[in-house]
Amino acid sequence: MSAYPQIRSFGDTGFSVEFGEGIDRGINAMVMALHAALTDTRPAGLVETIPSFRALLVQYDPLATSRADLESHVRGLLDGLKPQQHAGRLWRLPVCYAEEFAPDLAEVAERCKVTPQKVIEIHTGGRYFVYMLGFMPGLAYMGGLDAVLHLPRRSSPRTKVPQGSVAIAESMTTIYPWESPGGWHLLGRTPLKLFDAAREEPILLGAGDEVTYVAVSADDYAAMLHQVEDGSFDYAALRVKA
Amino acid sequence: MSARFLDVVAPGLMTSVQDLGRLGAQALGMPVAGATDAIALRLANAVVGNPENTGALEIGYLGPTLVAAADGVRVVLGGKAKLTLQPADGSEARPAKPWRSLLLKRGDKLTIGAVDEGGVAYLAVAGGFAIPAFMSSLSTYMRSGLGGFEGRALKAGDSLPLNTIAAEGDERELADEIDYGSGPIRVVLGPQEDRFTQKGIETFLSATYSITKEADRMGIRLEGETVEHTRGADIASEGVVTGSIQVPGNGKPIILMADRQTTGGYTKIATVISADLARVGRMKPGDTLSFTAVEVAAAEAARREQEKMVRRLIEGIRTAPPDVTLDLNALYTQNLISGAVDAPSGHWR
Numbered sequence: 001m002s003a004y005p006q007i008r009s010f011g012d013t014g015f016s017v018e019f020g021e022g023i024d025r026g027i028n029a030m031v032m033a034l035h036a037a038l039t040d041t042r043p044a045g046l047v048e049t050i051p052s053f054r055a056l057l058v059q060y061d062p063l064a065t066s067r068a069d070l071e072s073h074v075r076g077l078l079d080g081l082k083p084q085q086h087a088g089r090l091w092r093l094p095v096c097y098a099e100e101f102a103p104d105l106a107e108v109a110e111r112c113k114v115t116p117q118k119v120i121e122i123h124t125g126g127r128y129f130v131y132m133l134g135f136m137p138g139l140a141y142m143g144g145l146d147a148v149l150h151l152p153r154r155s156s157p158r159t160k161v162p163q164g165s166v167a168i169a170e171s172m173t174t175i176y177p178w179e180s181p182g183g184w185h186l187l188g189r190t191p192l193k194l195f196d197a198a199r200e201e202p203i204l205l206g207a208g209d210e211v212t213y214v215a216v217s218a219d220d221y222a223a224m225l226h227q228v229e230d231g232s233f234d235y236a237a238l239r240v241k242a
Numbered sequence: 243m244s245a246r247f248l249d250v251v252a253p254g255l256m257t258s259v260q261d262l263g264r265l266g267a268q269a270l271g272m273p274v275a276g277a278t279d280a281i282a283l284r285l286a287n288a289v290v291g292n293p294e295n296t297g298a299l300e301i302g303y304l305g306p307t308l309v310a311a312a313d314g315v316r317v318v319l320g321g322k323a324k325l326t327l328q329p330a331d332g333s334e335a336r337p338a339k340p341w342r343s344l345l346l347k348r349g350d351k352l353t354i355g356a357v358d359e360g361g362v363a364y365l366a367v368a369g370g371f372a373i374p375a376f377m378s379s380l381s382t383y384m385r386s387g388l389g390g391f392e393g394r395a396l397k398a399g400d401s402l403p404l405n406t407i408a409a410e411g412d413e414r415e416l417a418d419e420i421d422y423g424s425g426p427i428r429v430v431l432g433p434q435e436d437r438f439t440q441k442g443i444e445t446f447l448s449a450t451y452s453i454t455k456e457a458d459r460m461g462i463r464l465e466g467e468t469v470e471h472t473r474g475a476d477i478a479s480e481g482v483v484t485g486s487i488q489v490p491g492n493g494k495p496i497i498l499m500a501d502r503q504t505t506g507g508y509t510k511i512a513t514v515i516s517a518d519l520a521r522v523g524r525m526k527p528g529d530t531l532s533f534t535a536v537e538v539a540a541a542e543a544a545r546r547e548q549e550k551m552v553r554r555l556i557e558g559i560r561t562a563p564p565d566v567t568l569d570l571n572a573l574y575t576q577n578l579i580s581g582a583v584d585a586p587s588g589h590w591r
Contacts, residue, residue: 008432008433008434009430009431009432009433009513009538010430010432010433010482010483010486010510010513011429011430011483011485011486011512011513011514011515011516011538011541012430012513012515012516012517012538012541012542012544012545013483013484013485013513013516014481014483014513015433016433016480016481022478023478035269047265048265048266048268048269049269050268050269050480050481050504050505051269051481052478052479052480052481052505053478053479053480054478054480055478055480055481056481057480057481057482057483059268059481059483062516062541062542062545062546063545063546063549066539066542067538067539067542068539132479132505133269133270133271133504133505134271134479134481134503134504134505134506135271135479135503135505136271136385136386136503137267137270137271137272137273137383137386137388138270138271138272139271141479178386195386197376197388202377203267203270203271203272206269206270207269
């Protein structure tokens with residue numbers, strides 16, 4: 001009998017439901033299915049849920065429900081739960097791979113034994129899946145990086161990574177929504193704001209979304225950046241219709 | 243009516259606008275933030291007649307000096323600190339009491355000193371601050387510059403806009419002390435208790451830890467005996483809660499607090515129960531603590547008991563008896579005028 005799903009305690013305000021080991025689309029599809037089922041059923045006392053690679057954290061108000069009641073509701077939902085498929089949005093996000101934005105491109109190429117041009121081809125050739133957000137508001141952990149480009153994180157993280165930096169580490173790619181410290185390898189930069197407090201929906205990507213990258217020139221980058229900064233950029237145009 | 247402000251003359255050490263936190267967007271990586279001592283925030287709001295979740299000033303360690311830029315600004319300090327009121331009319335500065343509301347006139351200056359008995363206190367203003375909510379909360383998340391007043395701690399020269407309400411009625415006060423509890427901090431073991439050796443769990447539950455200087459709104463790093471893992475400290479990143487106790491590779495526990503990230507990739511040995519979070523939030527560098535394990539049902543019961551205490555305190559909020567300091571001053575002044583005081587020394591007969 002499978003050890004999963006497995007329920008773990010987070011004190012008297014939460015519990016997690018783990019669906020398996022490792023980073024895997026099938027396991028994550030169950031996480032997202034339970035996330036959706038709880039969002040739909042909104043049981044009394046549920047505060048919110050946080051999906052991650054292989055687990056869903058269920059946060060609750062112990063004055064409005066109890067672990068026993070909410071766990072029983074969740075077990076009811078788990079019974080017959082089907083993996084969540086293709087519920088997210090598909091995005092085409094512009095990335096400029098020009099040298100000034102890509103401090104690690106040459107090193108990544110060397111360590112992966114391909115040309116820098118090939119790194120860009122591989123990176124733009126992928127279709128990435130947003131497993132989860134975390135670390136900072138709007139930072140998406142996107143899986144599906146071609147194995148040729150898998151590298152451990154940098155041994156000494158940078159103290160300052162510019163906002164919009166597009167990066168890779170291990171099997172993941174990400175975009176830094178904020179200037180922040182970071183240990184991933186920087187391959188380029190997007191003019192977009194993954195987080196913009198002035199936007200109706202400040203955070204662009206959500207768990208379950210899919211992302212492809214499109215290489216743009218430094219001129220196009222500058223033109224788009226201008227639109228992003230004056231608020232006229234049309235983010236909806238980045239979405240690919242199914 | 244004209245705009246009303248509370249002006250910041252000196253900001254204190256770490257003063258920010260906080261309410262009960264920004265819930266609902268943790269799935270997008272948005273931290274909750276909010277008050278580290280939710281009990282004090284709720285009660286301070288209750289004293290000045292605000293809804294419990296109204297944003298107030300959270301004061302860390304040393305309070306600000308504030309000047310009312312309007313008449314009829316009613317405030318209360320929720321917490322223990324020395325309060326000095328310098329009236330605008332030039333009369334002598336006088337002490338004021340915490341947990342008792344105070345009606346400021348235009349130009350009155352309120353100086354809040356060092357916070358004692360816990361590192362945090364709240365200044366609530368009747369009607370609250372006229373600051374737009376960000377993602378339905380007034381809580382400041384300083385790391386990303388979001389929410390609250392310009393997303394940051396207060397600075398000298400800030401003018402905090404206030405909502406306009408009629409400040410009528412008597413002053414009110416909290417009748418009893420808050421019981422934050424005592425003894426070891428209660429935790430529920432897990433979620434990754436299976437990633438620690440039996441010895442590691444025993445160490446965690448028997449050692450005395452001290453709070454290091456690396457203690458802020460995001461988390462509290464503890465110093466003390468190291469907690470032994472079975473196989474490394476890394477896990478696939480997953481959601482965390484306020485009160486989650488991470489143990490990274492060095493074996494030193496870290497308690498995650500209000501400004502914690504939404505997810506983390508270190509093993510978590512236990513979670514502080516919600517009834518003990520305010521107590522932990524009030525601790526300061528150098529304070530010591532130990533942990534004891536309870537079951538989830540006991541943790542829930544403890545929280546219900548604590549909530550009863552909070553409700554009792556709210557129901558017990560009463561009209562404040564006359565401020566003795568103020569009355570003595572008034573009497574003294576009157577007596578000077580009437581000449582009933584020994585004039586040369588100014589002492590009572």
